[in-house]
Each structure stands twice: as C-alpha cells, then as structure tokens.
Amino acid sequence: METLAAILVGTLAACGTLLVLRNGLFRILLGLALLAQAANLLVFTAAGLGRGDTAIIGPDERTLAEGHPDPLAQALVLTAIVISFGVLAFCLVLLKKTRARIGAAGVSGLANTET
Amino acid sequence: MTVPALIVLPAILPLVLALAAWLARHTPSLSRALLITGTGLLLLATIGLFLAVREPGMPLRLDFGAWEKPLGISFHVDLLSAILVVVSAIVAFAGALFAASEIGRLVWAKGYGTFYFLLLAGINGAFLTNDLFNLFVWFEVMLMASFAMLVLGRRRHVFEGATQYVVINMVSSFFFLAGLGILYGKTGHLNLDELATRLVASGNDPVILSSAALLLLAFGIKAGVFPLYFWLPPAYPNTGFATAAVFGGLLTKVGVYALFRVFGGAFGFLSGFTSDLILWVGVATMITGVLGAASQFHVRRILSFHIVSQIGYIILGLGLFTQGAIAAAIFYTVHHIFVKTNLFLAAGAIASTGRSEELGRLGGILKASPLLAFLFLIPALSLGGIPPLSGFFAKFLLLRETLRAEAWVVAAIALIVGIATLFSMVKIWGEAFWKDSPRPTGPLRHRPAQLVPVAALGLLTILIGLFPGPLFELANEAARQLLASNPAYVPASQ
Numbered sequence: 001m002e003t004l005a006a007i008l009v010g011t012l013a014a015c016g017t018l019l020v021l022r023n024g025l026f027r028i029l030l031g032l033a034l035l036a037q038a039a040n041l042l043v044f045t046a047a048g049l050g051r052g053d054t055a056i057i058g059p060d061e062r063t064l065a066e067g068h069p070d071p072l073a074q075a076l077v078l079t080a081i082v083i084s085f086g087v088l089a090f091c092l093v094l095l096k097k098t099r100a101r102i103g104a105a106g107v108s109g110l111a112n113t114e115t
Numbered sequence: 116m117t118v119p120a121l122i123v124l125p126a127i128l129p130l131v132l133a134l135a136a137w138l139a140r141h142t143p144s145l146s147r148a149l150l151i152t153g154t155g156l157l158l159l160a161t162i163g164l165f166l167a168v169r170e171p172g173m174p175l176r177l178d179f180g181a182w183e184k185p186l187g188i189s190f191h192v193d194l195l196s197a198i199l200v201v202v203s204a205i206v207a208f209a210g211a212l213f214a215a216s217e218i219g220r221l222v223w224a225k226g227y228g229t230f231y232f233l234l235l236a237g238i239n240g241a242f243l244t245n246d247l248f249n250l251f252v253w254f255e256v257m258l259m260a261s262f263a264m265l266v267l268g269r270r271r272h273v274f275e276g277a278t279q280y281v282v283i284n285m286v287s288s289f290f291f292l293a294g295l296g297i298l299y300g301k302t303g304h305l306n307l308d309e310l311a312t313r314l315v316a317s318g319n320d321p322v323i324l325s326s327a328a329l330l331l332l333a334f335g336i337k338a339g340v341f342p343l344y345f346w347l348p349p350a351y352p353n354t355g356f357a358t359a360a361v362f363g364g365l366l367t368k369v370g371v372y373a374l375f376r377v378f379g380g381a382f383g384f385l386s387g388f389t390s391d392l393i394l395w396v397g398v399a400t401m402i403t404g405v406l407g408a409a410s411q412f413h414v415r416r417i418l419s420f421h422i423v424s425q426i427g428y429i430i431l432g433l434g435l436f437t438q439g440a441i442a443a444a445i446f447y448t449v450h451h452i453f454v455k456t457n458l459f460l461a462a463g464a465i466a467s468t469g470r471s472e473e474l475g476r477l478g479g480i481l482k483a484s485p486l487l488a489f490l491f492l493i494p495a496l497s498l499g500g501i502p503p504l505s506g507f508f509a510k511f512l513l514l515r516e517t518l519r520a521e522a523w524v525v526a527a528i529a530l531i532v533g534i535a536t537l538f539s540m541v542k543i544w545g546e547a548f549w550k551d552s553p554r555p556t557g558p559l560r561h562r563p564a565q566l567v568p569v570a571a572l573g574l575l576t577i578l579i580g581l582f583p584g585p586l587f588e589l590a591n592e593a594a595r596q597l598l599a600s601n602p603a604y605v606p607a608s609q
Contacts, residue, residue: 020286025278032285039289039296046300073299076248080292083255087288090262091281097266098274 005045012038025095032091036084040077047073121167122177122190124160125200126243126253129153129236136228146223147215150231154211157235158204161197168197169589174596176245185309191245193600194593195445199242199372202449205575206364206456207235209568213460214357216564217467222267222355230267233260234361241369247295247305250373254291254337258284261366264358265350273353280350283343287336294329297322308600310381315602327382327389334377337370340430341399344423348407351422352415352472356463359415363422364456368448371429375597379433379441383601394434398528401427405535412474414462414547417539418455421498424532425451431529432513435520442594443512446587450497450505450579457494457572464569465491465547468561474543479552483559488548490566493573495544497580499537505579512587 012034019031047070055071057064064071132153139145168175174193178184192200211231218227237257244250262284265277299305301322302313317323336343347367351359378389404424411417429451432444462472464487469477481488497504500511510533517526552559579586598604 020282028282032282035286035289039292042293043296043299046296048300070303073296076296076299079248079252083252084285084288087255087259087262087281087285090259091285094262094266094274094277094281098278101274 001049002045005041005049009038009042009045012041025099029088029091029095033088036088040080040084043073043080044077118167118175119177121160121164122175122192122243125157125164125204125239126190126236128157128160129232129239132157133229133232133236136232137226140224140226140228143218143220143223146228147218150211150228151208151215153228153232154204154208154235158201158208161200161204161239164192165197165201168192168194172592185304185306188244188246188249189306190243191308192243193596194589195372195375195597196242198445198449198589198593199368200239202452203235203238203242203365206361206452206572207231209456209460209572210357210361210364212568212571213360213463213565214355216562217355217357217463225267227264227267230260230263231361234264236260238365238369242372245307247298247307247310247377249305251288251291251295254369254373255288257366257369258288261362264362265354267355267358276349276351276353279346283336283346287333290329290336291333294326294333297326297329301326307376307381311383311600312602314381327378330377330382331374331389331392334370334373335396337367338374338430339367339370339400339423339426340396341403341423341427344400344404344426347423348416348419351419352413356459356466360456360459360463363418363459364452367422367426368452371426371448374430375433375441375444379436379597380600383598383604390434390436392434393430394522394525397427397430397432397434398525399427400424400430401532402528405532405539408539409535412546414465414472414474414477414543415459417543418458418462421458421536421539422455424536425455425498427532428510428513428529431525432516435516435522437516437520438591438594438598439519440513440516441597442587442591443509443516445590445593446512446583447509449586449590450509450576453572453575453579454494454497454506457569457576458491458498460565460569460572461487461491461494464561464565467565468559469547469552470559474546476554477547477552478550479548480559481548484561487561487566487569488544490569490573491548492544493576495540496537497576499540500533501537503577503580505576505583507580508583508587 016031016034016038019027050069055064055068136149139149174191176189176191178187178189180187234257237253237260240253241250241257244253262281266273302310304310304313314323339347351362401424404420404427408417408420411420429444429447432440432447466472468484468487469480471477497506500506514526514529517529
C-alpha cells in the first residue's frame with residue numbers, strides 16, 4: 001500500500017514539475033495544484049497507512065491501539081489542504097490578471113521584467 | 116502584564132489590528148492613524164517581551180492547551196526570537212510612517228492596513244513558534260498577506276514580478292510541507308526541541324537526510340540564496356515603496372531565521388556536511404548578488420540585488436558554525452534589516468523627489484534636497500561597511516570569525532564584495548544626487564513626512580555604529596542559546 005502511494009506521490013510530483021516548467025500560465029496553475037496534492041499525499045503516507053477503526057482512544061486505554069495510522073498527520077494534511085486551496089485560488093486570480101496584462105505570450109512575456 | 120500574555124501578544128495583536136483595519140478601510144485618515152498607532156503598540160509589546168526574555172537569561176516557553184511537553188504546539192522565545200521580533204516591530208513602525216504619506220485612498224480601501232498587520236502577524240508568529248508545522252502555517256499567513264500587498268498598488272509590471280514571486284514561493288511551501296511530513300513520519304514529532312534530541316540519535320538515516328534537503332531548499336528559496344534568488348529582483352522593485360521596504364527588510368530574513376533555527380538547532384548534528392554547503396552557498400550568493408547589482412540602473416533593482424548579496428554574508432556566518440560566527444551573523448541580520456529598510460524608504464523619497472527611479476533620468480537631488488542626500492548617505496555607507504556605522508562592525512565581526520576559521524579565500528571574497536557594494540552605493544549617489552538633472556523638470560522638492568522614518572532608521576544605524584557593544588553581547592548570548600538547543604554542538608575551547 002505504501003509503495004503504491006509512494007509511486008503516486010512521485011508521479012504527481014513529476015507531472016506537477018513538468019507542468020510548472022511549461023510556458024502557459026494555465027499549465028503552471030495546474031502544475032502547482034498537482035504539486036500541492038503530491039505534498040499533501042506525502043505527509044499523509046509518511047505517517048503510515050493502515051486499516052483501522054475510528055481513531056478514538058477507549059475509556060480504559062491510554063494510547064491508540066497498535067496498527068492504527070497516526071491521526072495527527074491527517075489533521076496536518078487537512079490544514080495543508082485548506083491552505084493550498086486558498087493559495088491556489090489567489091494564484092488563479094493573479095494569473096488571470098497577468099494574462100490580461102501580457103496577453104497570450106505566456107511566461108516568455110515575463111522575461112522583459114527580469115533585467 | 117503576565118508572561119504568557121507577553122509571549123502571544125506579538126502574534127495576536129496584529130491579528131486583532133488587522134480586523135480593526137478592515138473596518139476602518141474606507142476612511143483613509145483613520146486607516147493611517149490605526150497603522151501608525153497599531154505598529155507603535157506592537158513595538159511596545161515586543162519591547163516588553165524582549166525585557167522579559169533578557170532578564171532570566173534563558174528561553175521562555177508557552178505550551179498551548181497545557182499539553183504535556185512535546186505533544187502540543189508551543190511558543191518558544193529565546194533571545195534570537197526576541198531580538199528579531201523587536202527589530203521587525205521597529206521596521207514595521209518606520210514602514211507605517213512612510214505608508215501614511217504614500218498610500219492613496221483607493222489602496223487603503225482595498226485593505227492595505229489589514230494585509231500589513233496580517234503580514235506582521237505571520238512574521239512574528241514564525242519568529243516565536245517552536246513547532247515545525249506551526250512555522251509552516253505562519254509562513255503561509257505571511258506569504259498570503261505579502262501576495263496581496265505586492266499587487267495592491269497596481270503599478271506597471273507588478274503582475275509580472277508577482278507571478279514569479281507567487282509561483283516560486285508556493286513551490287517552496289510544498290517543499291517545506293513535504294520535508295516536515297517525512298520528518299514527522301520518521302520521528303513522530305514536530306516540536307523543534309524534541310526533534311533536536313531525536314535526530315542526533317538517527318545518525319545519517321537517508322530518510323532524515325532527504326527531509327533535511329527539502330527543508331534546506333524551502334528555506335533557501337524564501338531566504339533568497341544562490342541559486343534560488345531569481346524571484347526576488349523582479350518582484351520587489353515594482354511594488355509600493357513602503358511595501359518594498361518592509362519586504363526587503365523582513366521577508367527574506369524570516370527564511371534566514373528558519374535556516375538558523377532548524378539547521379543551527381534541530382538539524383545541527385549534520386553540521387559537517389551542511390555547514391560546508393551553506394558556507395559556499397553563502398559565498399556564491401554574495402558574489403552573484405553584487406554582480407547582479409552592478410549591471411542595474413534602477414534604484415530599487417540595485418537595492419534588491421544587494422539584499423541577495425547581504426543574505427550571503429549572513430548565511431556565511433551560519434556556515435562557519437561557531438558561536439562567534441553565529442553571533443556575528445545575528446548582529447549582521449539586525450544591521451541589515453535596519454539598513455535595507457532605510458535604503459528602500461530613501462529610494463521612495465528619491466523617486467518622489469526626482470520623479471523617476473531610473474538613474475539615467477534622475478539627477479540634481481543634492482541641490483534640491485541636501486537633507487535627503489545626507490540621509491541616503493548614512494545607510495548607503497553603512498551597507499558598504501564604512502566606520503563608524505553599523506555595517507562596519509557587522510562586517511568586521513564576520514570577517515574576524517572567517518579569519519579565525521582560517522577560511523582565507525572566503526575572507527578575501529567577503530572583502531571584495533564589500534568594496535563592490537560600496538561601488539554600487541556610490542553609483543546611486545553619483546547619478547541621483549551629484550550630477551545635474553538630465554531633463555527639464557520643475558523645481559525638485561522632497562516631502563518632509565517621508566524623511567521622518569528615513570531619519571529615524573538612520574539614527575539607529577549611527578547608534579549601533581557608535582555603541583556596538585550592547586548589541587554584540589546580545590547577539591553572542593542569542594547565539595549561545597541557539598546552539599544550546601543543539602545537543603550535538605560541542606563548544607570549542609577558546
């Protein structure tokens with residue numbers, strides 16, 4: 001299961017990197033979304049995957065039963081998803097404005113501001 | 116005031132003020148007053164925190180929700196955090212004074228004050244927290260606010276620079292998240308103190324090393340080190356003057372702080388390899404930054420490249436990895452924050468006096484405003500390392516440590532870069548102030564309100580230059596506390 005998730009993270013990150021490096025602004029946005037998912041899935045997987053019941057500690061127990069995945073990592077991912085969604089929404093508006101400004105030239109249209 | 120309240124106040128107060136600023140956004144006079152009094156209050160609160168930390172000589176901590184020690188999120192204020200929080204409040208206050216005369220009604224109405232305070236909340240939170248994920252969240256608060264501030268002024272070309280800035284910073288956030296996720300999966304902890312003790316035992320586990328590499332990349336992008344700084348020079352020069360001043364002073368330094376905190380403390384056990392890497396990254400950053408500046412003829416672009424080159428000096432101190440070198444780097448950071456904000460504010464005053472930022476179109480400001488010329492000269496010479504200004508002692512301390520570590524080549528490069536920096540400042544001085552105005556303009560006149568924060572920061576530079584002792588002792592103690600959080604560090608016998 002972890003191997004599968006690891007391959008998925010790698011694929012997402014590879015596709016995301018490829019798209020971010022392309023010329024079109026919309027491709028960059030898609031690439032960022034994929035990279036965000038890769039990072040989120042990585043955090044989710046790194047804490048361990050496992051089949052367990054609801055992650056509630058019983059009245060007589062002090063710790064979560066053995067074999068349970070760590071619920072804290074899932075809480076972290078939840079926060080990270082909210083953040084990346086917000087930033088992506090901002091990025092969408094920004095790229096739209098940039099596109100209106102520099103036309104369909106894509107990222108190569110940004111070059112004139114570098115010097 | 117109680118100590119827990121003092122610890123959270125630098126992060127909470129700006130959040131409350133951000134809400135107030137949103138309510139006041141349609142009344143420019145109220146927005147101005149709120150920005151100035153709000154940052155003033157923040158300055159008082161941070162000074163209170165600083166005094167509370169300095170007295171006992173050991174870090175203060177606050178565990179939220181009263182969780183047992185390594186479990187919950189905690190704030191951890193050592194002297195380094197306290198110094199940086201005070202310094203950023205001073206810079207925020209100066210920036211607010213400038214913004215009050217610069218920002219127009221439309222930009223206030225879009226919530227400039229709100230984003231300004233949110234930015235400060237993010238910066239202060241990042242300085243205070245002791246939890247890696249919490250650090251990530253504060254980084255995001257800071258970045259979102261900075262994204263908004265960057266585009267608010269709507270100057271020409273701002274979107275082009277902002278796109279690069281936003282995209283690269285998002286990628287850096289993903290690196291950060293991935294790095295901390297791996298670390299959490301391996302150790303089950305995100306508390307920096309707890310990580311420090313656990314990571315020492317891990318040896319050179321490849322999983323931990325990959326996490327270290329991701330975090331190094333993430334913080335390196337935010338700090339603007341070679342070869343990850345290319346987003347910075349297009350973004351800063353096209354935004355508002357107060358915005359650029361606060362960004363130039365503070366944002367990259369939060370990345371530098373994270374490098375110090377994580378690679379000086381928790382990952383300090385890696386010191387052999389990473390510190391050599393960081394050392395040479397620092398050297399490359401110094402050189403490329405100063406060379407980039409040499410080819411520019413736009414005031415704020417020159418200054419932006421100098422942010423990069425000065426970051427190189429600071430990183431160099433971390434790379435040497437001795438208490439003295441880290442103390443010198445902390446001293447350098449404080450000096451650099453004041454001076455860089457001061458220069459950007461002075462650039463704003465130059466632009467509104469000379470009505471351009473291109474050196475070719477500027478000129479004759481010395482005759483029009485000798486006062487501005489003098490006020491620009493203070494931070495410019497300080498950046499170049501002329502005694503008795505703060506930059507001289509910052510460079511002197513760092514150079515002394517470099518020589519002590521017998522890194523001759525590095526020391527030589529640091530000296531040459533210092534001279535090249537001075538050359539850049541002289542270029543601005545000669546073009547904007549000394550030569551006659553190349554085009555017919557009306558009478559040039561400075562705006563007195565803009566010179567107040569410039570003069571105040573200039574005075575601080577001079578004071579640090581005249582009395583460097585107290586700040587150096589503070590920096591030394593801060594370096595000692597930072598290294599004490601790294602169990603692998605063995606103090607060298609002097």
